[in-house]
Amino acid sequence: MITIIDYEDSNSIELGECIKQLTDDFVISKSEIDICRANKIIFPGSGTAQHAMKRIHILNLFSVIRIIRKPILGIGLGMQLMADYSLEGNISCLGIFSGTSQKFNNEKMDTVNEGMQVVLFQKESKLFAGIENKEKFFFHHTYYLPLSELTTSTSKHNVIFSASIEKNGSFGVQFHPEKSGDAGLKLLDNFIKI
Secondary structure, three states, X not given: OEEEEOOOOOHHHHHHHHHHOOOOOEEEEOXXXXXXXXXXXXXXXXXXXXXXXXXXXXXXXXXXXXXXOOOEEEEOHHHHHOOOEEOOOOEEOOOOOOOEEEEOOXXXXXXXXXXXXXXXXXXXXXXXXXXXXXXXXXXXXXXEOOOOOOEEEEEEOOOEEEEEEXXXXXXXXXXOHHHOHHHHXXXXXXXXXX
């Protein structure tokens, strides 16, 4: 079973509709029991890091997300929340990945990175099996994780940033596969099959 963590994030329903194209064996839940029973966990995110972490604490999900030893996929803000810290609200996050999310900062460009963008593979990843290098995925974010030894793919918006990261069965993608057409659906299918 797959559990899509629901901490009242607006992307959970849309992500559920996308997953339904691949399997019926999933739930959208904020229950620790459903998270612990799951074989795979999807951790979506949109909005601000400060608000999202507050919801995670209120729902008593902080510890269970940190200690669970099952494949987990953070999407969008979900990936950023899996890092140590966010400069958005100067808040401690889950600490699954090392790193600090930073804001795009360029007077000549919009700080919001939105739209379909090319993703360049940096390391082999099971998430991208059967997906062409330089495929386009949908991004919508103002904060990003810098490059690190965990980076498996990159994209660019005035700086090159981590489009995906991976560590010991924990995965994160800055883009939104549920809004990325066939390539996004393939990536979600790859995660389900890990």
